[in-house]
Amino acid sequence: MEIFEAITPIDGRNYQKLTSLVPYFPESALNKYRVIVELKYLEQLARCGVVPSLTRKELDTIRYLIESFGRKDHQEIKKIEDKINHDVKAVEYYLRDRFKHNGLSRLIPYIHIGLTSEDVNNLAYSLILKEFKENVLEKSLDGLLRQIKEIAVKNKDVPLLGRTHGQPAIPTTVGKEMANYYHRLKKHQPRINSYRFEGKCNGAVGSFNAMQFVYPQIDWIKFSQDFVSSLGLAPNLYVTQILFYDNWLEFFQMINLINGILLDFSINIWQYIMLEVFVQKKAIDEVGSSTMPQKINPITFEHAEGSLQLANSYFDLFQRKLIVSRLQRDLSDSTVRRTFGNAFAYTILGWQSISRGLQKISVNKEHVREELDNHWEVLAEAVQIYLRSKKDDKAYEKLKALTQGKKITREVYSEIIKALGLDKEKKFAGLTPEKYVGLAKELVSKL
Numbered sequence: 001m002e003i004f005e006a007i008t009p010i011d012g013r014n015y016q017k018l019t020s021l022v023p024y025f026p027e028s029a030l031n032k033y034r035v036i037v038e039l040k041y042l043e044q045l046a047r048c049g050v051v052p053s054l055t056r057k058e059l060d061t062i063r064y065l066i067e068s069f070g071r072k073d074h075q076e077i078k079k080i081e082d083k084i085n086h087d088v089k090a091v092e093y094y095l096r097d098r099f100k101h102n103g104l105s106r107l108i109p110y111i112h113i114g115l116t117s118e119d120v121n122n123l124a125y126s127l128i129l130k131e132f133k134e135n136v137l138e139k140s141l142d143g144l145l146r147q148i149k150e151i152a153v154k155n156k157d158v159p160l161l162g163r164t165h166g167q168p169a170i171p172t173t174v175g176k177e178m179a180n181y182y183h184r185l186k187k188h189q190p191r192i193n194s195y196r197f198e199g200k201c202n203g204a205v206g207s208f209n210a211m212q213f214v215y216p217q218i219d220w221i222k223f224s225q226d227f228v229s230s231l232g233l234a235p236n237l238y239v240t241q242i243l244f245y246d247n248w249l250e251f252f253q254m255i256n257l258i259n260g261i262l263l264d265f266s267i268n269i270w271q272y273i274m275l276e277v278f279v280q281k282k283a284i285d286e287v288g289s290s291t292m293p294q295k296i297n298p299i300t301f302e303h304a305e306g307s308l309q310l311a312n313s314y315f316d317l318f319q320r321k322l323i324v325s326r327l328q329r330d331l332s333d334s335t336v337r338r339t340f341g342n343a344f345a346y347t348i349l350g351w352q353s354i355s356r357g358l359q360k361i362s363v364n365k366e367h368v369r370e371e372l373d374n375h376w377e378v379l380a381e382a383v384q385i386y387l388r389s390k391k392d393d394k395a396y397e398k399l400k401a402l403t404q405g406k407k408i409t410r411e412v413y414s415e416i417i418k419a420l421g422l423d424k425e426k427k428f429a430g431l432t433p434e435k436y437v438g439l440a441k442e443l444v445s446k447l
Helices: 015-021 026-046 056-067 072-085 089-101 105-110 117-154 174-186 190-195 208-212 218-232 247-275 299-322 334-339 339-360 365-373 378-390 395-403 409-419 438-444
Strands: 159-164 167-173 278-280 362-365
Touching: 015 339, 026 056, 026 072, 026 089, 026 105, 026 218, 072 089, 089 105, 089 117, 089 395, 105 362, 117 174, 117 247, 117 334, 117 438, 159 334, 159 365, 167 174, 167 378, 167 438, 174 438, 190 247, 190 438, 208 395, 247 278, 247 299, 247 339, 247 365, 299 334, 299 339, 339 362, 378 395, 395 409
Parallel strands: none
Antiparallel strands: 159 167, 278 362
16 A cells, blocks of 8 residues: 555554554454454364364365465455445355365355354454454563663662652652653553453354254353364353453553553653753754754654554543443444554554654753752751651741742752751761662662
8 A cells, every 4th residue: 555545644654663463453354363263163163063074185275275365365355245245244255165166165054154243253353352462562562661671770870850740859760760660561561461352152142042953962152162262262151142342341441551651651751851851862864843953852752642642542432332232232333343453553653652762862961960959959858857856846847948949059958957957967968969869779679
């Protein structure tokens, strides 16, 4: 596809950044996974005796049909769909034709037998989500975590003026600020990695009606459990025509939360760049502004912010819409499901933007030390807590009177210490804003 033909930035401007999603979210991928489900189901029917035993040659042919599925196969399915106006039935008719021309004619009556469209669709989508999670999402999150941790460890003892409500507050370290985000994200990694998607295969209203009527000798509950499990999915027996979306929505909620944390991260890094805590590397050929040649804009973090907000708007929609289905089902869910790729595309774009941005920034150590040296009032906490420990019940009020709303220099701080009678105390002899960082370094070391 040429970029100028694309309707959305996903398939146009950003296509080359999103090639890892191509095996999972285009319509062609959905049809491939539908073919996989149909043929794996046929094999399972043969194992339980509904379908006559498959020969080695027939099994090899079935595997070939799965492995060789490509653009031409998808186009053939779309031609059939255009004629009959049903996407899953088009897959069945496509397979009938392939069976006829590949020595599998005797098996044609068994294609899609006992299945409803949603038996195929839910399993196809669950497989797509499962394999995308394993092959793309987990690796992307792991790479981002390693990147954030590396910056945290590298800067674990670089002092930083901490801010609360945007105002100079208490010193911390650059590493500790990065460690906070690493820890927030890391907690979700095992939940993502171990997440198991569900699947259902039990007919038009979820009760095995047709197959139980025709083949009562088969244990269809066990059949369904075995088949769904063989696909690497968790069987769910208690459904209607559709697999309830609770399982997928729980996964989407986890990604939504991760994106929210990274949105917060992107905004804060942007602010640190604005405050000159971080400086950005110059790229000789890049232009920061069409009229202001001096600028290096933090566009990667701005791109991340927009992408993650777009991704979460989709996930929010999924949670509102897919939790409800009219009686046994309605088709509005099908329209919404086809945008799963949009949500994950913007998620990956956001993660990629953050990763690129982190490669371009470094700590402005001279600036952060200079900034701390200009704000000795941040030691007011240490002084008043020390006085409290010495039974001074007016400690807070004394420091408030001396420091509130004031920018205190080193010299003024020394005068305050002397006025409070603390100039002879060893504890205050070497105390500076740079050194008042608590256990920030130790906390980073525990990551």
